[in-house]
Amino acid sequence: MPGQPVQQSADNPQEPLLPALREILTHPARLDELISDVGVPQGCLVGNTTAELVPQDAEATEVVTRSYRRFTEIVTDALRRAQAAGEVTANSSPEAQAQLLLYIVQGLSLVSRAGLDQSAALAAIDTAVDELRA
Incomplete structure (x- = not known):
């Protein structure tokens, strides 16, 4: 989700990026496995704030904008390195790819609030990751 950094290991900058991206993208689709409380997943804080408070709340809008920008910057840098490594x-540009991934993760987070077909969501994520593969 936007607060989670995507980066290759400092110990091994050549570590593949796509498995890490897939892991991050699958979090909203796997919330039922990842949450400790039993019940319907509630989505992510940034996604919920976007849906419920933006643009009426200026402070919330600033926090969300900053979070999305940081996610996109981190992912763009990682994608740029992964493009250079082949x-x-x-x-497409790393910036456009990062924006697409932001939209995917936030869309999945929002849909997870209403329940989603986990296998269909994971298949869509795999398709997106495969489209990034060189």
Whole structure:
């Protein structure tokens, strides 16, 4: 989710990026496995804040904007390195790829609040990750 950094290991900057991206993208689809309380997943804090408070609350809007910008910056940098290493396609810019991933993770987070077909969500994530593969 936007607060989670995507980066290759400091110990091994050549570590593949796509498995890490897939792990982050699957979190909203797997909330029922990851939450400690029994019940319907409630989505992520940033996604919920966006849906419920933005744009009426200026402070919430600033926090959300900063979170989305930071997610996109971190993912863009990681994708740029992965493109240079030949792991990720260079058919589109790392910035556009990072924006797409932000929209996917936030969309899944929002949909998870109403329940979702986990296998369909994971198949969609796999498709997105496969499209990034060089």
